Amino acid sequence: MSELVLRTKRERSVLRRHPWIFSGAVETIRGGAEPGATVRVVTAAGEPLGFAAYSPASQIRARMWTFAPEETVDAGWIAGRVASAAARRDVLFADGATNAVRLVNAEADGLPGCVIDRYGEWVVCAFNTAGAERWKREIAAAARAAVPGCRGVYERSDADARLREGLPPASGLLEGEEPPERIEIHENGCRYLVDVREGHKTGFYLDQRDNRAAVRALAAGRDVLNAFSYTGGFGIAALAGGAARVTHIDLSASALELAERNTSLNPGSGESVFLRGNVFEVLRKFRDEGRFFDLIVLDPPKFAASKGAVMKAARGYKDINLLGIKLLRPGGFLATFSCSERMEPELFRTVVAEAASDAHRSLQVLRRLQQAPDHPEGLSFPEGLYLKGLLCRAD
C-alpha cells in the first residue's frame, strides 16, 4: 500500500484526531496513489498513524478514515462504519414522530465527505470527496441495508465541494427503485413533501429540526414572519404550535409552491401568506409600511462561501438582522441563523448585537442554537459546526 509521509513535526494535528491533512504537511506519497485511494499515513520517522483517503486535487490532500494503524480499510470496514453511524441515530428518534434523519454526517461519523440522509423508506447520499466517491457503491449498499424496508438509494453529489476535488457533479439512482417526485416525510408530527432530485442539499434542511421545534414552542397565537422560508419548514412548525398567522418569503417560486402544498398537508387554523421576493426588499417595505411581527425567523443561505468572503458576509447578516429586529413587536422573538462554516459563532453573535444596537433595541439571548444532533460535530473537528443560531427576545 502507498504511504503518505508527513513532513517533520507535522503529525500533531493527526495525533489530536483532526481528520484533515493539508498539502503543506505532506512530504511525499511513497508508491504513488490514485485519487480516492487509501494510503497509510506515517510520520517523517516512519511511525504509522492510521489510514486516509487521498485527494490529489484538493488542498486538503488526505482525510483520515481511521487513527488506528492496525485496522484494514476495505469494503467490510466501510460498511461497518455506515451501519454503526446509522445505529447511533436510533436512540435519537425512538418515539416515531420523525422519519427523516441524517444517518451519516461525514467527518463527525468517521466517513469524511460522505453524507447519508434518510427520508422514510428512501435514502439520499452525497459523496463530496475522492475517498467517498471511491467507495460509493459499497456505501450505498450499506445504507440500504441499514434502513429497514429501504426502497431505493439516490445520489445527490452536486455540492461545490466536489469541484475542489476535481470531481464532476453526479446524481441518479444507486440502488433499488426510483424515488417518487415528492417523498412525504414527517418531523415531530408535521408532514412535509421533499423533492430529492431538485431540492436543496439532499432535499430538506434536516439540520434545522430542533430549531423548528424551538420556534413551534413559542408560536401560540403569534404573527410569524418566516424569512428565507424554502419549503415552509419553520412556518409549518409554527402553525403546528398554534401561530395565528405565518408570512413566508422566498425568492424561489418552486420552494413556495411546495411550501403551500406542505401547509395544506397539515391541519391547523392559522392563516398562511406566501410572498415571492427578495427578503432584503420585502423587509424594507414592511418597515416603511409600519408592519410588525411577534416572531421572526431569519434563515438565509450561506453568505460566506470562502474565508475571504467572511467580512462581506458579516455585512449581509448585519443588514438582514437589522431589518428583522426593527420589525419585532415589543417582547417579540427572533430566531436568527448563519449556516456559513466560515462564520464563527462569536462573530455571528457580535454581528447580531451590532444590528440590535443600530436598531436601538435590547435583545436577550434565550438559547444558542445549532444543527440537530443527527448532524453531530466531532469534538476534534470544530469545522463541523456550521449552523449557528440565536433565539432572542426583544425588549
Ligand code: SAH
Ligand atoms: N428555513 C428553511 C431553509 C432556508 S434555505 C427550512 O427550514 O427549510 C434558504 C432559502 O433562502 C432558499 O429557499 C432560497 O431560495 C432563499 N433565498 C436566498 N436568497 C434569498 C433572498 N435574497 N430573498 C429571499 N429568499 C432568498
